[in-house]
Amino acid sequence: MRKLITLTLLAGFVFAASVAFAHTPLCSCFDNGDGTVLCEGGFSDGSSAAGVKMYVKDSSGNVLLEGQMSENSDFEFDKPEGDYTVYFDAGEGHVIEIPGSKIVE
Amino acid sequence: MKRIILALCLTLLTAVPAFAHFQMVYTPEIALDEGTDLNMKLVFTHPFEAGHTMDMAPLQEFYVISQRGEAAEPKKTDLMEYVEKITWTSLTNSGAAYEAKLPRKVVRSMGDYVFVAVPGPYYEEEEEIYIQQITKTVLNVGGLPGNWADPVGLPTEIVPLDKPYANWTGGVFRGVVLSEGKPVANADLEVEFMNHPPVEGKNEFQKEAIAEAPHDAFVTMGIKTNDRGEFTVGIPHAGWWGLCALGTGPQTEHEGKELSQDAVLWFKAVDMK
């Protein structure tokens, strides 16, 4: 019986570990060229990023915009004036920062 | 099957090495960090020897089916507007081929891109048959998977069971051969290594070979699918590998002659270092 519990625990651990590993967050943003920016998100295992929190901050770290990834794992916003950074926040260890200077057409 | 036998006969008679036809849909990198402009080359040739390049018949279709994430809907984009005729130079001749200069907007999003080329049937004079190789090449942007494992719905196709853009040298590559959506048991597959990769920026193969075949049988390796239409090949070297399922398509005749409707799939391997 004890052996079975250990095995179950072990199996649980392996499963959890593999899920965590497979869940590398991914986010990529484009300047649409019409004053808007589109960000697309997802995870390396193919799972959806719907509902993931999104922030746009200025160079002093003030939050300019916040929202979340849509059902299609998209987040579109009006491009702010000046420097900005996009944050894809899927929880601890799963945050991606994309500086506005890297977001091109 | 007839093609292999005829090729062997020709070999015995004329001592021309036996090699297989492969429709290439080539671009140097298929595991991309981010979307970019792409230059794809569509060449009908014998990739191990970089030998005789056939004049492609007019291209019937060239499109891509892309999908971002597993839950998303696949999107089909026609690419014929980007296609232009080129002349491809092999080690022994030149032939009519195509290239497609795809702007970044086509391959901008993360996810999988399954490129499909449907060439017109090519008439092989020596064998008096037509050959049509419906070809797939799968590319990924940003590491987010999508539709790489989904059948496209082609008359015949090789559906990968391993990501065609993420393979280490020394691993294996598996797939299933389909004809009208159903697995083909005991299908003949030819496997060939792209031994003289294209020279970047030019419409030609590099002169130097990567590997040497100790025997003609190693130029084009032959494997068969099992009773479920599946196959596995090992990957002994980094680079491009072509897989061709011979005559698995439903169409067997074109303009009164025999037609071999084949399914081709390319995959790429890289060294672990």
Ligand SMILES: [Cu+2]
């Ligand atoms: Cu030939």
